[in-house]
Amino acid sequence: MGSAHSIAALLQEGPRVLNVGVRSFTEALAAAGASYLHVEWQPPAQGDPELSRLVAMLADDREPGSLGARMREANDEALRRILAADPVWEDVRPAREIWPEMDDGLLLHAGPPIHWEHMCGPMQGAVIGAILLEGWASDEEGARALAASDRIRFSPCHHHGAVGPMAGLVSPSMPMFVVRNTAAGNLAYSSLNEGLGKVLRYGAFGPEVIARLRWMCDTLGPALQTAIRQLGGVQLKPMIAQALQMGDEAHNRHMAGTSLLFRALAPALVRALDDRERVAAVLDFITANNYFFLNLAMAACKAMMDAGHGIPCSSIVTTMARNGVEFGIRVSGTGDRWFTGPAAIPEGVFLPGFSAEDAAGDIGDSAITETAGLGGFAMGGAPAVVKVVGGTPEDAVAFTTMMYSITWTRNPNWTLPALSFAGTPTGIDVRKVVDSNLLPLINTGIAHKQAGIGQVGAGLVRPPMVCFTEALRALADAVLGGQCT
């Protein structure tokens, strides 16, 4: 092959050296005036030699037609589709209209698949709340019995093109944001954000929680439906871009996003609805909830990542989601298979009266934002978020910088002023995670481990490495088995 680095050129130009291993070898390089860089190398795959070899077998390759080159093409294509995605919020519809089978007792939840008996406290609480909302049982005891019976089926939101924060519970009556990727036509859905405090997504199911949900079904959902249909849709990609420039990271900070949405929505609502009190109630609700934009951002990210899913040989992560017990990822080139590991307890800042002792395991589909390059990945542009999740603004910049080394590219549409308008790190590459031992960093809310108490804090969490090592093995089986040739 025509090598840019022939042996003759090496002898003529001299070596420009990447030093991998013993640091003191750089002393001679410096003394000779050679150009060099020392790598802070660590054994890949947390020291597992066999996995280290696998990473090398699948590593990037300049030779056209090689396995590494084909994987690069697959990843380029995945990222082309992800970055080309144009998610537009175009409707609000009750879940039962989207998935008619839900009325037969189907509930959607966050994260990888899980059965009732294995669910964590907050998710069980949310299930109870959802059953009470639907009127399938009249009290907690009845709801628990029903949930444990075979009359209720559970399925991950992600299996239905949907995402939900924290417990991520979706029942048939709930209004859903409908987001279309107008570039490829695929749809994504998310529930509507209930606000903070005692809320279903954190496992609360008291009367005030059910009452609020009912209002959302009866008033908020239809009002937003009318408004958005009149507006003809809201483009979410530029709105997120603006929010990032205004200091959001679009996972745990939505001050800007929610305000921008309010600005777009308020005139439409006023025009669409005759009942001034109803308009005021809807706008009050959005105003009171700094997280209102979260669910739309999640649906936008889901629409983007689904566009890049299912490309043979691609090592790009298209899903990261947690159910409170397990963390699960899915990879573009390995289809709909989940790779799971135990969910960690997030580290962070706790609300007064709570501590890490009270925290539930990592939970929610909101890590779809990190999967798409937001949240923890965009922290460097959101210094204020460290007040919520802990750390310093310098840490936040360092986190974003680190994420560049495990991602495929930078998103030219989403840029961070604080990092000289660098694009957000986008497209987690399973190979790079295993090679570097660097895990994705996720900003997250922290739920109380018991059902019904709600949020106790916010912080940072990382997936278990086993998700990525198992995904790498599966990918290796597929690509070395001939999927790429």
Next chain:
Amino acid sequence: MRTIDLVLTNRYQDSVTLMQVAIAVRGIPGIDDASLVMGTEPNKELLREAGLLTAEGEAAGPNDLIVALRGGDEGIAAAQQQIERLLQAEAPASARQREAAPRTLAVGLEALPQANFVLISTPGVYAAAEARKALQLDRHVMIFSDHVSLEDELALKELAARRGLFLLGPDCGTAIIGGVPLGFANAVRRGSIGIVGASGTGIQEIATLIDRYGQGISHAIGTGSRDLSREIGGSATLSALAALGDDPSTSVIVLVSKPPHPDVAARVLEVAANCGKPIVVAFVGADPQSMGSAVSYGESGAPAPVFVSTLEEAARRAVELSTGTPPAVESIDMSAVREIAGRLAPQQRYVRGLFSGGTLCYEAQLILRRALGEVRSNAPLAPELALEHTSRSIGHTCLDLGADEFTTGRPHPMIDMTLRLERIKAEAADPEVAVLLLDVVLGYGAHPDPASVLAPAIEAVLAAASGRPPVVVVSVCGAHSDPQGLDVQRRRLAAAGAILASSNAAAARLAAAVAAREPQLAAPQQ
């Protein structure tokens, strides 16, 4: 006295750094023993054997750093307090810079996209994977690490050859390309003599002698200790010879190795003889005559290869071919040799060589065998000459202290003299020992001041009250510009009472002459 293991999780450090820190920790008052290793299974086994493994250390993983300490309470407390500072001191960059530094080869190449060469010195079990990544990204590779499987070496060298890239190593200790020293290498001047070799210290000895003869090196290309085996077939050697043949800055080529597999030797010599440039072949240990008859010459019109049997001769002939004039021959003062030999008691008959360079040890054995007969070794000329116990020398013995059995879990003797100092003392106490024969290797990567450690040990040997001390003969493999300073090192060793020889071969000849009381053996064979 107690033993504790501190475990610093996810804190990978290279072994050279850890050994340097361990030496500093052992110097803390109240510390009896200390070891710093990454928590791999082989390392934990070493700690277990040393009685330094606790339950905490047992639980550590390969990316966790184990600081094993044995000592009194105060010593351990002091060590615990200082360990972080000592580790930081070995890493010149600030913690934040380290955080921002690339952690993988691929990210490193993104940060230095113009890099054309990757120098790999990771633990051997990971080295092949790193090398593959670099080759796939179109970079030349040198693998300093050893313990890479033959199968991996073959696969990597095939990949490199297909792509027109260098894969030097594994177990390639030295290279100098375009004046840039890689791995253990000397600060030799640049010139027109190119060296290709499967032997690290062989290359260093030839390069430094050429430097001392006033000439310079275009490129010195190490190919890895197994490159000329039948299995590998000389892949890296062949591409290095071809490259030097085409290289306009190279006018003479030296090929150095222990004797290759005969099939491989034939192929390599064929290419060497037809590369269009004068070539000197030093297959140390092979019979030059039989080698010469194995070559068939092409029609390049190039002169026939010059076959030599010592590294010194290789350097001399290369200089002669390059300049037309051989370096001046050093005159041997026969009466001085006689005088030195005369200091010995009649029962002092044996030579004991303690080497840090593998090829230097091998070359010394060849010279001593010719003059004195059987020489035993841990790296012997023939299997029947292998020492049964490497801890006990018999008759004439040469030890390669850089061999695996001496370096597992310990720094190389070019860096850490501890083992050699112990052995010097032990050999000197043997009333039958006539000569202690030592090599000292200078250059980047080697001990920063070997004479500061060896000179006091030599003084102690020579000042021993009981009996007559042996003669200490030393050769220093180094260039004038090496960071340790060749002249300073030689002066210091001479002041301690050592007799300095001009090359490794000259040192071995002198040792033989003294041991045999035959001064003429000190002269080079013609």
